[in-house]
Amino acid sequence: MLKRAALPAAALTVMAFFGIYAVLGPNGVLALGDYKRQLVKREQDYAALDQRRTMLRNRVALLDPRHANPDMVDELVRKELNVAHPDEVIVPLQR
Template structure:
């Protein structure tokens, strides 16, 4: 009888330690590889850097577009911009321009 209770208490202690070790291992693994773990944080940081640079590029592109639009406002029209748009939309060319004809595909 004494050996059974001693064995039972020993196995209970080992089981508790094993369960505790498994829980620590589970939470430790999730802290490193989980959705909000260390690896995910590094990936999010890289994505933030990439999106920030793309945002900066898009802001510059938008500013350039706004500049071109401001040159075409009705209160003051830039003659060069007007000439460029007319040539593009009407397929006109200035007599001094060099025009190269490409074969139709």
């Protein structure tokens, strides 16, 4: 009688193992909520990076050597060389 019950008991044990793993495992049903939260955060990060890329693309377009924006060039030169006219007032901005 013990030999006849061994095969169904082994099958039930294997099915229970895979059932528990499907619920509690790293890719299980309970981990799905965490994956959704990570997805939302990554989408927010992507949106912020996309906005930053758009801003940088605009600044690069303003510095195109064929038709550079004089205000942008002036701003960058003054910033990099720390140059100002004697009659100018410089107001530092906190960022």
